[in-house]
Amino acid sequence: MDLSCPSLTLLLDLVPPHPWPRIPSPWMSTPSGSSMYFPRIPHGSLTPGHTRSSPGAGHGPGADVASASSAARGRCGTCTWSCASPSRRRARRLRGRARWSCAARAGAAAELRLDAHPSLAVSRAALLPPRPFASYGSALHIALPQPPRAGQLLTLLIDYEAGEGPGVCWLSPEQTAGKQKPYMYTQGQAVLNRSFFPCFDTPSVKFTYSATVKVPEGFTAVMSATSWEKQKDNTFVFKMSQPIPSYLIALVVGDIVSADVGPRSRVWAEPCLIEAAKKEYDGVIEEFLVVGEKLFGPYVWGRYDILFMPPSFPFGGMENPCLTFVTPCLLAGDRSLVDVIIHEISHSWFGNLVTNATWGEFWLNEGFTMYAQRRITTEVYGLPYTCLEAATGRALLRQHMDATGEDHPLNKLRVVIEPGINPDDTYNETPYEKGYCFVSYLAHLVGNQSKFDAFLQAYVNRFKFQSITADDTLGFFLEYFPELKEKGVDSIPGFEFDRWLNTPGWPPYLPDLSPGQQLMRPADELAELWAADSLNMEAIEAVDITGWRTYQLVYFLDQVLQKSPLPEGNLKRLSKMYPKISKAQNAELRLRWCQIILKNNLEAEYSKVKDFLHSQGKQKYTLPLYRAMWGGSEATRALAMETFSATAPQLHVNVQNYVKKILGLAAAEA
Ligand code: BES
Numbered sequence: 001m002d003l004s005c006p007s008l009t010l011l012l013d014l015v016p017p018h019p020w021p022r023i024p025s026p027w028m029s030t031p032s033g034s035s036m037y038f039p040r041i042p043h044g045s046l047t048p049g050h051t052r053s054s055p056g057a058g059h060g061p062g063a064d065v066a067s068a069s070s071a072a073r074g075r076c077g078t079c080t081w082s083c084a085s086p087s088r089r090r091a092r093r094l095r096g097r098a099r100w101s102c103a104a105r106a107g108a109a110a111e112l113r114l115d116a117h118p119s120l121a122v123s124r125a126a127l128l129p130p131r132p133f134a135s136y137g138s139a140l141h142i143a144l145p146q147p148p149r150a151g152q153l154l155t156l157l158i159d160y161e162a163g164e165g166p167g168v169c170w171l172s173p174e175q176t177a178g179k180q181k182p183y184m185y186t187q188g189q190a191v192l193n194r195s196f197f198p199c200f201d202t203p204s205v206k207f208t209y210s211a212t213v214k215v216p217e218g219f220t221a222v223m224s225a226t227s228w229e230k231q232k233d234n235t236f237v238f239k240m241s242q243p244i245p246s247y248l249i250a251l252v253v254g255d256i257v258s259a260d261v262g263p264r265s266r267v268w269a270e271p272c273l274i275e276a277a278k279k280e281y282d283g284v285i286e287e288f289l290v291v292g293e294k295l296f297g298p299y300v301w302g303r304y305d306i307l308f309m310p311p312s313f314p315f316g317g318m319e320n321p322c323l324t325f326v327t328p329c330l331l332a333g334d335r336s337l338v339d340v341i342i343h344e345i346s347h348s349w350f351g352n353l354v355t356n357a358t359w360g361e362f363w364l365n366e367g368f369t370m371y372a373q374r375r376i377t378t379e380v381y382g383l384p385y386t387c388l389e390a391a392t393g394r395a396l397l398r399q400h401m402d403a404t405g406e407d408h409p410l411n412k413l414r415v416v417i418e419p420g421i422n423p424d425d426t427y428n429e430t431p432y433e434k435g436y437c438f439v440s441y442l443a444h445l446v447g448n449q450s451k452f453d454a455f456l457q458a459y460v461n462r463f464k465f466q467s468i469t470a471d472d473t474l475g476f477f478l479e480y481f482p483e484l485k486e487k488g489v490d491s492i493p494g495f496e497f498d499r500w501l502n503t504p505g506w507p508p509y510l511p512d513l514s515p516g517q518q519l520m521r522p523a524d525e526l527a528e529l530w531a532a533d534s535l536n537m538e539a540i541e542a543v544d545i546t547g548w549r550t551y552q553l554v555y556f557l558d559q560v561l562q563k564s565p566l567p568e569g570n571l572k573r574l575s576k577m578y579p580k581i582s583k584a585q586n587a588e589l590r591l592r593w594c595q596i597i598l599k600n601n602l603e604a605e606y607s608k609v610k611d612f613l614h615s616q617g618k619q620k621y622t623l624p625l626y627r628a629m630w631g632g633s634e635a636t637r638a639l640a641m642e643t644f645s646a647t648a649p650q651l652h653v654n655v656q657n658y659v660k661k662i663l664g665l666a667a668a669e670a
């Protein structure tokens with residue numbers, strides 16, 4: 001633990017006529033005519049460092065075992081990274097040069113370690129070759145001539161080539177919406193950016209970065225940066241002036257265009273989707289930002305733009321600062337999935353400004369964000385709707401805990417991530433929904449919404465630009481409310497803070513969702529009717545669902561799923577009666593309908609499961625469906641195999657590996 005880092009510079013250059021490399025797959029029937037290569041642009045400059053005082057990688061509390069780097073807690077020096085130029089020789093390579101300047105701390109060793117990945121071929125600066133660290137990365141050891149003096153500035157220059165690591169996704173034209181040009185994107189969270197560039201890949205270290213990206217005519221580059229400028233020769237210059245952790249650096253190069261949807265917001269998408277993207281969110285984003293600022297304090301990131309990704313993007317949304325990446329599934333035509341946008345906006349305060357110091361404390365990012373999301377939703381859409389949406393979240397937590405058993409060690413808020421365990425493999429609903437319950441419990445202890453809102457704002461202000469642990473959060477809570485500390489609210493039997501953090505299981509406190517009853521009750525009653533042995537068609541026909549909102553239908557379908565399998569014949573009738581559900585294009589409805597089809601063995605509609613899995617690659621949609629298929633009949637198992645073999649090449653490599661695990665096609669390692 002002797003070094004940490006503050007700033008990074010990236011240069012990329014994409015120029016024809018060399019071909020953008022392609023890998024043959026069932027999804028790429030014809031070779032692409034498009035072409036590009038990335039000549040190297042030398043670069044290097046220093047930017048000022050950033051001070052932080054929170055735990056970092058290494059030993060002791062808040063140690064990040066998921067990083068092999070010598071990133072330190074405490075003061076940062078400066079560092080600059082420049083990366084450039086994919087190789088002209090080999091397919092899908094990104095040749096780069098990284099230049100890091102880091103201030104040494106007292107007692108620093110004569111070796112510096114960066115996170116890297118086996119897919120990253122380092123050709124210079126690594127006096128020692130990368131050493132294995134874990135399945136998800138390697139350690140790049142750089143020997144220094146001698147141990148540095150405290151405060152000594154070290155500048156490293158690293159030439160490397162990033163290949164097909166898990167953080168860098170190279171898509172063929174067929175894998176895009178427009179099917180004309182190739183596309184590349186990076187996805188850093190949680191520990192994937194070490195395959196994009198050598199770095200201190202731990203959320204406990206924050207740094208600024210700048211980047212210059214030169215792309216061929218017809219391509220545009222965008223990044224998670226506070227400023228974006230197009231210069232001559234199709235060169236884009238980015239600067240992120242606020243310190244961020246490595247996982248929030250993101251790049252897209254593709255045939256993308258933008259349209260304004262608000263005073264500080266635009267949507268980005270491939271040309272064929274831009275109209276739909278603009279229509280979906282025109283004029284609505286600003287209100288969320290304004291409400292967020294009112295509740296949680298200034299929005300420090302300048303712009304808030306949204307990029308609609310290709311269908312294989314594995315998440316609903318990814319909160320890359322200034323530029324959220326989202327699945328095109330959000331283009332529902334009716335804004336019904338806007339809660340994902342509100343969620344990603346909420347990360348602007350919780351996650352991006354106040355960051356979990358390690359992935360074991362992920363609930364600090366996601367639990368607070370769920371709470372913030374629902375505070376914004378309450379202000380904008382009212383409490384009944386928010387409670388309805390929260391009820392669907394609670395159903396997901398129920399399903400998760402039923403599937404794993406409540407006592408599963410991942411069902412704790414503070415997860416113990418043992419060395420060697422990939423933090424991405426610990427992903428589940430607990431940090432989101434149990435985290436939401438814990439934050440709601442803290443609000444319940446305070447007993448007054450505006451006082452709790454003021455606390456949240458003070459919390460953001462206290463820890464902004466830092467990476468923290470739950471101890472920091474809860475310590476600050478008790479400091480902020482001394483009367484609660486006096487009362488010993490942290491140790492109320494059954495609700496001890498320690499139990500919340502360290503005991504797996506169902507949340508000891510659930511926020512009251514009864515204000516949503518007016519929307520949920522009709523859905524509960526209708527699900528009851530459909531679950532009856534002999535259907536009361538008169539009562540069923542008396543319920544008019546045409547005016548129901550998407551989340552009411554989602555809630556209804558969750559109830560039907562819970563009661564499934566329904567008595568013989570009921571589902572067929574339900575399917576016929578509600579084409580709004582069984583023929584829905586909305587992804588949240590399609591997911592539930594597919595789950596119901598599988599749980600009821602409705603063979604006539606198996607093709608819908610296949611079609612849905614062919615149309616998108618979101619992890620949260622894909623895995624539950626494969627689990628359901630694999631846990632079902634011989635026919636559904638065959639369907640799983642057939643669908644996976646056709647769609648695997650289009651899935652993100654992590655999602656591919658998780659599916660393989662479900663289907664027993666991979667060792668536990670995957
Ligand atoms: N930051 C997450 C996505 C993520 C988590 C990527 C862990 C990689 C590792 C993002 O903010 C998120 O939670 N997205 C959700 C949105 C939902 C909760 C509204 C998603 O993708 O479903």
Ligand code: ZN
Nearest residue numbers: 343347366369
């Ligand atoms: Zn999130």
